[in-house]
Amino acid sequence: MRPMPRAVKGLACLLGLWLLAPFVAGMVRLGDADWSGVDRAGLVRAAGVSMASAGVATLLIGLFGIPLGYVLARGRGWWTVWLGGVVQLPLALPPLAGGVLLLFLLGYGGPLGGLGLSEHFGGIVAAEMFVAAPFLIIAARSAFAAVDPVLEDVAATLGHRPGAIFRRVSLPLAWRPILAGLVLAWLRAFGEFGATVMLAYHPYSLPVFTYVAFGEAGLPAMLPVLAPTLLLAGLLMVAGHWLTRPVARGAAPRMAPLPLPATRERAEASPRHLALAIHRDLPGFTLDVTLESRTRRIAILGPSGSGKSMTLRAIAGLEDVAGQVRLDGGDLSPLPPEQRAVAYVPQGYALPAHLTVARQVTFATDCVPERAAAWMGALGLEALSGRYPAELSPGQRQRVALARALSRRRVDLVLLDEPFSALDAPLRARLRREVLAVLRGMEALTVLVTHDPAEALAMAEELVLLDGGRVIRAGPTADVFARPGSELAARLLGAEAIGDGVMLPDGRIDLGQGVGLLVRHPVGEGADLPPTGTRVRWSARPYQIRLAKDGAYPARILWRGTVRDGQRPTRLRLGDAELEILADPSCEADGACRVTIDPGCLQVWPAA
Missing domain, CATH: 3.40.50.300 (P-loop containing nucleotide triphosphate hydrolases)
Known part of the structure; x- marks a missing residue:
């Protein structure tokens, strides 16, 4: 594992210490706690309300938020951008302002006031959903965006319909980040105060109960309330970490490469x-x-x-x-x-x-x-x-x-x-x-x-x-x-050694200086050659032009390069063409030589 930069570790440690410091300060003051004045029954009820409401809110957030995250990850167009902005609005609002907006919607005079959610357990759930949903939706969107769409495409070609692809491919691959988002949403819902206190002051949730205890008895009465709160949050964080931990499957056992199986030749089927x-x-x-x-x-x-x-x-x-x-x-x-x-x-x-x-x-x-x-x-x-x-x-x-x-x-x-x-x-x-x-x-x-x-x-x-x-x-x-038909096509096919010439009647190309390059075999093939007199371009791959003492064509070596991978790059002149070829390392020094080229490997096309 490579070492991390010291500055990065230092900055990370400073922020970690700052986040830990309030908890340490609270632990130090536990000895000052006034346990005698604690409404234990009220504390248990409030804790139960918070846990239940956060659980219901998280279930509803997951039911609707996971599909919404998928839509945001896969959707295209202005409406997706707009919807993504709407999702993040609750994060930009102070919780109390969010509670006021919820009152306008769900309060007694609001469009949905008839639901009776104000001062009701359902109101707590609604407030917690409003403030906590973005945590899950953003996590789900990022998780689905990280799933390669090609995986879904292949599943479609294997017969799976969109719903099955979502259940069997997309959701399982994105599940761990989504689970982390659900944990964050539960924690945010469990600790929600501002929107809850505006919409549903009663029944007391744990944050509201804590606020009331502080107003009535001050800090000494707060400590007994904070202790179970921290314990519950800590237990859930540990559980969330355990659920979202990477699964260590271990490395595959070292095995010799499996031999490719022998296959039997089969007759070609019809076209x-x-x-x-x-x-x-x-x-x-x-x-x-x-x-x-x-x-x-x-x-x-x-x-x-x-x-x-x-x-x-x-x-x-x-x-x-x-x-x-x-x-x-x-x-x-x-x-x-x-x-x-x-x-x-x-x-x-x-x-x-x-x-x-x-x-x-x-x-x-x-x-x-x-x-x-x-x-x-x-x-x-x-x-x-x-x-x-x-x-x-x-x-x-x-x-x-x-x-x-x-x-x-x-x-x-x-x-x-x-x-x-x-x-x-x-x-x-x-x-x-x-x-x-x-x-x-x-x-x-x-x-x-x-x-x-x-x-x-x-x-x-x-x-x-x-x-x-x-x-x-x-x-x-x-x-x-x-017959690639054009130089572009020839280069796509790997042509490197390219020359010019004019078609001769006998199926050769006049390269100049008395060199006639045979394009076709003497018998049968070659009916598709350009007409006689046509100016053409021709090519062969560098390794297809070979130096040979008994070669069919006279040429001249102009330059020899350094041997690489057992071959020597060599430039030679064949007729009026200068070609780059790959020659044997022991090829002769610059000067006259002879080359051979298989007529069947040549590519020919009309010059532009």
């Missing part, structure tokens, strides 16, 4: 037809995606902020967009998320912290227990069934999220939002292979969002490139990689 026409306007950004695809696995690739995740959420029904989402001719747009039969795995996996692995996997409303057990076994999760998300590695969390999504009775769409982005490279490669093996042969259509071209190439049959909320290229994955 599914997905048609998108979605539009949404946001400040500074417009999503406008039109797409039609007949395949089993689609990857959406694009830079950060291009609209990839929003598109995926629109398919799941989690974004309010205009347009249509159609699957095999059926329109999903009117359906809420819980009725779309989607298996949604968001970034971060969205595993509620209060559920064990076993409960996570069976969380869907239409979960098939036998299927959940089968997926837990297939993904190596059986030994983890009693663990919580905090006790899992990123790879294990990823597998839990996948098993949860696939354990439903019916899944038509598998939506994966950058499922491997948080993993290290070796684990990412292993899980990529594992997930691909799971997806093959499934009846569902898979849509994968990624910013990694290699991931898209490995997992998708069709590829969609997004930029600025619009589709800039779509088609079979191999075709998109080979």
